Amino acid sequence: xxxxxxxLVSGALLAASVPAIANDDGQLLGGQISGSVKFATDYVFRGxxxxxxxxxxxxxxxxxxxNDDGWYTGVFASNIKFADPNLEIVTAPYIGKAGExxxxxxxxxxxxxxxxxxxxxxxxxxxxxxxxxxxxxxAHVQLEVTPTLDDWFGVSGWxxxxxxxxxxxxxxxxxxxxxxxxxxxxxGEGAEGWTHWNLGLEANYVGLNFDLRYHGSSxxxxxxxxxxxxxxxxxxxxxxxxxxx
Numbered sequence: 001x002x003x004x005x006x007x008l009v010s011g012a013l014l015a016a017s018v019p020a021i022a023n024d025d026g027q028l029l030g031g032q033i034s035g036s037v038k039f040a041t042d043y044v045f046r047g048x049x050x051x052x053x054x055x056x057x058x059x060x061x062x063x064x065x066x067n068d069d070g071w072y073t074g075v076f077a078s079n080i081k082f083a084d085p086n087l088e089i090v091t092a093p094y095i096g097k098a099g100e101x102x103x104x105x106x107x108x109x110x111x112x113x114x115x116x117x118x119x120x121x122x123x124x125x126x127x128x129x130x131x132x133x134x135x136x137x138x139a140h141v142q143l144e145v146t147p148t149l150d151d152w153f154g155v156s157g158w159x160x161x162x163x164x165x166x167x168x169x170x171x172x173x174x175x176x177x178x179x180x181x182x183x184x185x186x187x188g189e190g191a192e193g194w195t196h197w198n199l200g201l202e203a204n205y206v207g208l209n210f211d212l213r214y215h216g217s218s219x220x221x222x223x224x225x226x227x228x229x230x231x232x233x234x235x236x237x238x239x240x241x242x243x244x245x
Contacts, residue, residue: 004185008213014135015069016024026054028065029065030067031065031067031072031182032065032066032067032070032094033063033064033065033072034063034064034066034072034244034245035061035062035063035064035245036061036062036242036243036244036245037059037060037061037145037242037243038058038059038060038061038238038240038241038242038243039057039058039059039060039236039240039241039242040057040058040211040240040241041044041054041057041238041239041240042054042057042058042236042238043058043060043078043080044195044198044213044215044236044238046162046182046184046195046196047184047194047195047196047198047215047216047218047219047233048152048196048217048219048226048232049196049232049233049234050080050081050090050098051079051080051081051243052081052082052083052155052232053231053232053234054236055078055081055240057082057158058077058078058079058080059078059079060077061076061077061078061200062074062075062076062077062089062189063075069099070095070097070098070099071095071096071097072095072097072098073094073095073096074094074122075091075092075093075094076090076091076092076094077089077090077091077092078090081228082137083212083221084120084123087117087119088118088119088122089117089118090115091117091118092113092114093114093116094111094112094113094114095111095112096109096110096111096112096129097111099110100148102177102205104133105135106133106134107132107133107134107162108130108131108132108133109129109130109131109132109133110128110129110130110131111128111129111131112126112127112128112129112149113126113127113128113129113245114127115127115153118201122154123127123153123154124154125148125149125150125151125153125154126148126149126150127146127147127148127149127162128146128148129144129146130144130145130149131143131144136216137171138167138169138170138171139163139167139168139169139170140144140167140170140192141166141168142165142167143164143165143166143167144161144162144165144167145161145165145184146161146164147159147160147161147162148160148161148164149172152186152188154190155188155191157187157188157189158185158186158187158191159186159187159188160184160187160216161171161184161185162182162183162184162185163182163183163185163219164180164181164183165182166178166179166180167179174203174204174205175200175201175202175203175204176201176203177199177200177201178198178199178200178202179198179199179200180196180198180199181195181197182195182196182197183195183196184196185224186214188224190224191227192225194217194218194219194226194233195217195219196215196216196218197215197216197217198213198214198216199213199214199216200212200213200214203215207243208241208242208243209241209243209244210228210239210241211238211239211241212237212238212239212243213237213238213240214236214237215235215236215237215238216231216235216237217231217235230236
């Protein structure tokens, strides 16, 4: 695990130096380079702890490129921990297009996001993220429909679709309240979906973003997929600190 974290930290430091290759106004190939580094007590994905019930803290990094036409691409990486010892890190390249429907005020975001597991390629899978959002003063609401494009988590015959709503309210003083409520549908022999939610408080201070968030889910002992390991779906509070550049 120390080696995994060291690799992520080294990658984050390297990513931080990438903007230096852009020209004087920060442009590269007609677009802008950006990124972020995050340290958190856990990595929760749709109600599930990706670190065996918060067994280890996480280091995450994102490096991306975007242009004025709304096209973007990049890569996300994080350390993880599962019962399968080969699942130690996820690297997720993505590409997408964001914009607005005319002058309606409704925005869209379409993204292909691939989960790649070094040393455990049998778990690789890809999702298509479809989002529509609308700003209402200081409030924002976004709807999400995210189907898998191949076998979910590499399980033959399993297909998933995540449905979620993401509301937020920005107080314009560096503090924002945000949350999510969704349902991860899962189809296939022996599969079963679950409900997940989170609610958190974000604050910007001295150039850092602090996030304190409560996560929960509907998974219990009767769940067909996770009934024997409900601890990774326990309600939990996660604290994270991130820096964007």
